[in-house]
Amino acid sequence: MQTVVVGLGNPILSDDGVGIQVAALVRQQLQSEMDIEVITVYAGGLRLMEAIAGYRRAIIIDAMKSGQQPAGSIRVFPLAAASGTRHTFCAHDGDLGTILTLARDLGLAIPQEITIIGIEALEMEIFSEELSPAVRAALPAAVVAVVSALRLSN
Amino acid sequence: MKRISIDPITRLEGHGKIDIFLDEDGDVADAYFQVPELRGFEQFCIGRQAEEMPLITNRICGVCPEAHHIAASKALDALFAANPPPAAKKVRELLYMAFFITDHTTHFYALGGPDFILGPDAPPAERNILGVIRKVGLDIGRQVIDCRARNHQVIKTIGGRPIHPVAGLPGGWSRPLTSTERDEIVAIARQNIDFARFTLQLFDKIVLGNPAHLEMITGDTYVHRTYSMGLVDADNRMNFYEGTVRVVSPEGEEFLNYHPDDYARHIAERVEPWSYLKYPYLRAVGWQGFTDGKDSGVYTASPLSRLNVADRLATPGAQGEFERFFETLGSKKINGRYQPIHLRLATHWARLVEMLYAAERMLELAEDPEIISPDLRTPPGAVTGRGIGCVEAPRGTLTHHYEADERGVLTKVNLIVGTTNNYAAMSMSIKKAAQQNITAGKIIEEGMLNRIEMAFRLYDPCLSCATHAAVGKMPLIVTVRDPHGATQRIMSRD
Numbered sequence: 001m002q003t004v005v006v007g008l009g010n011p012i013l014s015d016d017g018v019g020i021q022v023a024a025l026v027r028q029q030l031q032s033e034m035d036i037e038v039i040t041v042y043a044g045g046l047r048l049m050e051a052i053a054g055y056r057r058a059i060i061i062d063a064m065k066s067g068q069q070p071a072g073s074i075r076v077f078p079l080a081a082a083s084g085t086r087h088t089f090c091a092h093d094g095d096l097g098t099i100l101t102l103a104r105d106l107g108l109a110i111p112q113e114i115t116i117i118g119i120e121a122l123e124m125e126i127f128s129e130e131l132s133p134a135v136r137a138a139l140p141a142a143v144v145a146v147v148s149a150l151r152l153s154n
Numbered sequence: 155m156k157r158i159s160i161d162p163i164t165r166l167e168g169h170g171k172i173d174i175f176l177d178e179d180g181d182v183a184d185a186y187f188q189v190p191e192l193r194g195f196e197q198f199c200i201g202r203q204a205e206e207m208p209l210i211t212n213r214i215c216g217v218c219p220e221a222h223h224i225a226a227s228k229a230l231d232a233l234f235a236a237n238p239p240p241a242a243k244k245v246r247e248l249l250y251m252a253f254f255i256t257d258h259t260t261h262f263y264a265l266g267g268p269d270f271i272l273g274p275d276a277p278p279a280e281r282n283i284l285g286v287i288r289k290v291g292l293d294i295g296r297q298v299i300d301c302r303a304r305n306h307q308v309i310k311t312i313g314g315r316p317i318h319p320v321a322g323l324p325g326g327w328s329r330p331l332t333s334t335e336r337d338e339i340v341a342i343a344r345q346n347i348d349f350a351r352f353t354l355q356l357f358d359k360i361v362l363g364n365p366a367h368l369e370m371i372t373g374d375t376y377v378h379r380t381y382s383m384g385l386v387d388a389d390n391r392m393n394f395y396e397g398t399v400r401v402v403s404p405e406g407e408e409f410l411n412y413h414p415d416d417y418a419r420h421i422a423e424r425v426e427p428w429s430y431l432k433y434p435y436l437r438a439v440g441w442q443g444f445t446d447g448k449d450s451g452v453y454t455a456s457p458l459s460r461l462n463v464a465d466r467l468a469t470p471g472a473q474g475e476f477e478r479f480f481e482t483l484g485s486k487k488i489n490g491r492y493q494p495i496h497l498r499l500a501t502h503w504a505r506l507v508e509m510l511y512a513a514e515r516m517l518e519l520a521e522d523p524e525i526i527s528p529d530l531r532t533p534p535g536a537v538t539g540r541g542i543g544c545v546e547a548p549r550g551t552l553t554h555h556y557e558a559d560e561r562g563v564l565t566k567v568n569l570i571v572g573t574t575n576n577y578a579a580m581s582m583s584i585k586k587a588a589q590q591n592i593t594a595g596k597i598i599e600e601g602m603l604n605r606i607e608m609a610f611r612l613y614d615p616c617l618s619c620a621t622h623a624a625v626g627k628m629p630l631i632v633t634v635r636d637p638h639g640a641t642q643r644i645m646s647r648d
Contacts, residue, residue, distance in 0.1 A: 012198065012213045042317065043216025046260065046302065093264035094282050102284045106295045127198035 004055040004111075005030075005146060007040040008048065008062040014128045015071070015121035015135045019061035022119070022142045026061075029143060036150065045093035049103050049110070058111040059149050061142065064118035071122035072138035074145050079114040115149050117142060172606060174588050180595025184444070185585035186426075187577065187610065199567040204233055204541070204558045208322040211554065211569070219318045220253035220309060221547035221572075222554070224395070227322030229554040232415075233541025234534035234562070236325025241527035244519050245312060245327050247395040248339070249319065250545070251516035252308040254394060255346050256301065257548040258457075258509040261614050262353060263287075263298045266502045269611065270361045274370065274604045281604075290356065301349050304342045311335050326531035339520045346513035347471070354475060354506050361503075362482070372483070375590055376498035376609060378446040378582050379404040381436060382459035383575065385546050386411075390465040392511065394546040400463045401436065404448055406493040410436070414544030417553055417570070422451075424578075433578045434570065444582050446496075452582070455550030455575035456613060457504035462494035467507075469514035475507045498583055501612045505548075537562050547572040549614050573615045583609035 007023025010016045020040050027038040041051045052058040064075065079096065093099065103110050119142050122132040131139075177183040199210060208226040212219035224246055231238055238246075268281035271289055287295035306316060313319025314329050321329040331339075361367045381404060385397040399417070401410040412420055423432040424441045435441050435451030442450040453459070461480075467473045480492035483500060487493075519525060543554045550572030557566035587609040591602030 010213060010216070012210065041216075042213070042219070046264070046299075047216065047317070050299075050302070050306075093260055094284075098282050098284050102287060102295060103299075105284070105287065106292055106299060108299070125193060127194040 002035045002055065003037070003057045003059070003150065004052050005036060005038045005150070006048070006051060006058060006060045007038070008042075008044070008060055010042060011040075012127055012129055014123040014126050015119075015131055016063050016124040017129070018063050018119045018121060018131055018135050018139075018142070019117075021131065022061045022117070022139060022146065025139060025143045026146050029147065030150075044096055045099050048096055049099045049108075052111055052114070053103060053108050055109075055111050057113045057115075059115045059117060059146055061117045061119070061146060063121040063124065065121055065124065066118075069120045071120050071132060071134040073120040074138060074142055075116075075118045075120075076145055076149060077116055077118070079116060117145050117149065172584055172610075174585075174592070176592070176595065180592070182585060182589045182592050185581060185588045187431075187581045187584055195569070196567045200564050202564055204556055204562045204564050205230060205324055207554070207556060207564075207567075209318075209320065212318045216317075218253075218257065218547055218549075220250065220313070221545060221552055223313070223319045223322050224250050225543040225545045225547075225552050225554040227324070227327075228396070228543030228545065229541040229556050230322075230324035230543070231541070232543065233538055233556055233558055234324035235536060235538050236532040236534045238326040238532055239527075239529045241524045242326035242530040242532075243395070244522060244525050245331065245530065246322070248516060248519040248525065249309055249312040250395055251512045251519065252305040252312070252339075252342075254512040254548060255350070255509055255516070256305040256309075258505050258512070259298060259301050259349070259353070261548070262357075262502065262505060262509075263294075265614065266505070266611055269604075269608045270357075270367055270502065273367070274608060275601070278604075290360070294356070297349060297352075301346065304345065308339055308342055311339070323531060324534050328530070330528045330530055331526050333526050336520060336526050340517065343513060343517035343520050346516060347510065350506065350510035350513045351471070354510060357503060357506055371497055371499040371503075375586055375605065376583055376612065377496050378452075378454075378498060378579055378586075379448075379496045380446045380450070380579055381409060381439070381453035382462035382494055383453050383455040383551055384460035384463040385414075385544065385551065386464060387468070390463075391468040392460050392464040392508075392546075393468070394512070394515075396545070399544070399551060401453060402463050402494060404446070404494060404496065406462070406488060406491060410438070414553060415542045417542070417544070417555075421570070431577050432574070434575055435578065444578055444585070446582065452578040453575065454579045455572060456501050457508050457548075458495065458498065458501040459550075460546060461504045461507060465491045467511050469511055469518065471514055472507060472511035475510055479503060479507055498579075498612050499608070505614075536560075549573050550575045573613070576613045576615065580610050580613050580615065583612070 005023060005026055007019040009019040011020045023038050023040055030036055039051060041048050100110055119138055121135060173186045174182060175184045208223045211222035211226045214222055263286055264283040267286045271286045272281050310316040314321040321327050381401050383401050385393050386400045387393045387397045398411050399414055403409045410420055420437055421434050422437040423434050425432055436453055439451035446452060461476060467476045483495050485492040485495055537558055537560055539557060541556045545552050552572050553570040555568040556564060558564050584606050587605040588602060591598040
């Protein structure tokens with residue numbers, strides 16, 4: 001496997017689960033392509049690093065709360081600019097940037113390229129399996145963003 | 155009243171927020187730890203089939219899904235009147251030991267370790283796992299990653315899938331172990347024992363061997379003489395999977411020893427107007443505010459409190475470390491048991507003693523011939539209407555309480571998560587740390603931030619779980635306000 005697509009978030013916390021839902025749609029769309037694996041991860045830091053280790057490339061789909069864009073806005077950016085997303089950090093170990101530096105120090109195979117697809121969320125403090133309407137409406141565009149990012153490098 | 159806010163907290167999950175209230179003289183009057191409440195968990199669950207709960211609750215948070223899965227499975231045992239066969243209990247406990255080892259390992263090296271291994275006054279940018287590994291050596295870093303990987307494999311094997319187990323059922327467990335899998339787990343348990351011993355030696359060398367760090371642990375900044383809580387077996391030995399809830403007084407006398415079903419009779423919750431949080435306390439003692447001592451109902455549920463309530467530990471190596479822990483810290487034996495240790499920074503050490511216990515217990519369970527028995531399920535009986543499941547989570551006693559109608563449809567859900575037990579104690583530790591760094595309105599900025607962070611990190615609070623939330627990294631921002639609430643100064647740290 002060359003590329004991993006990670007849906008990151010909590011599937012029962014309203015818009016926090018958007019990454020998980022986008023990943024599921026991407027999986028349907030890409031089912032015939034063998035060199036891409038689609039997975040879900042529920043915590044950042046070490047667990048996220050461990051999930052993407054060994055791949056050449058990673059695309060991480062995460063909810064974002066910048067407060068500067070309307071809900072449902074999609075941003076595609078390299079990991080280095082990822083401080084605004086929800087789950088690339090884990091309070092019980094560290095943020096993904098630090099953890100990846102650690103992993104490189106330890107000689108682990110870390111993806112050369114990590115892209116974040118951030119989807120601006122509205123509600124992340126109520127337990128629900130439903131996305132808020134603006135975020136749900138962004139699902140097709142988010143899938144396109146992931147697929148475009150995949151095509152861009154392949 | 156002046157107010158200083160530290161919001162949010164680095165390296166801590168959830169929207170942690172600290173408020174420091176100054177009096178008219180500019181000294182610390184009070185300090186409180188707050189997190190916003192996530193809403194609707196009970197409503198989310200009500201109306202669902204109760205047997206979904208091991209899968210739902212392990213989605214509450216990405217950090218300790220295994221603890222919720224096991225507590226939920228146990229609550230269902232009671233709800234469906236299905237006491238699991240002995241092999242099922244052992245398989246559950248085996249998975250749980252693997253989880254404890256990964257969680258405690260990660261905490262020590264990544265979260266608590268920086269304070270000790272690098273010291274409280276190291277630059278904030280270095281006080282992270284990267285700084286720790288650069289100091290102690292890459293080989294140890296690889297061992298940390300290997301320890302996580304091999305125990306995650308065990309969790310996957312026993313639990314049926316990685317990270318979020320699916321094998322827990324009312325009355326038992328769905329996935330038997332093969333003898334090949336058992337052999338692999340035995341080998342992993344042995345590696346875990348070696349790694350736990352190694353980590354205890356590292357703590358000895360770097361922390362106990364450093365007079366400044368030792369003084370930090372034994373100094374009075376982080377001392378609170380509260381009651382201690384933890385699960386024990388019939389011989390009053392620490393147990394993470396099952397037992398009765400024992401509470402000992404600050405002097406070490408047994409105060410309570412009750413079945414987890416009776417928690418509501420013994421634990422009450424204090425609501426403060428300035429916080430969403432509910433502060434649990436011992437009903438029989440009563441709430442006297444954020445204060446310690448025998449007359450205050452404040453208690454702690456943590457690795458330290460678990461050692462304090464235990465008469466001894468059930469595995470030989472851990473028992474040796476248990477004795478060394480108490481004797482090194484100056485505890486005397488009274489009526490055959492050690493007096494409690496109230497030095498809160500010793501919680502980090504207690505966590506490592508627990509890690510060795512979990513590793514040794516894992517080996518015992520893996521070598522038990524019954525562990526590969528296929529007899530893993532007791533068929534559900536009639537719905538009893540009420541089920542309470544209790545385990546020791548890494549961060550404290552975890553209780554799941556469900557009620558359901560005769561069809562098994564949920565009508566009530568209440569969770570008391572490990573971190574919740576320690577809210578009052580955390581506020582007290584933060585207050586003392588603030589008091590030592592604020593005098594007459596003069597703030598020793600860096601020292602205060604570091605020591606406040608150390609105060610709450612020793613409890614390893616998981617706010618995502620306590621508030622049923624999870625949130626990303628944000629910078630540390632401290633706002634100093636004048637007596638009218640206007641901002642005087644803002645300090646921040648990335």
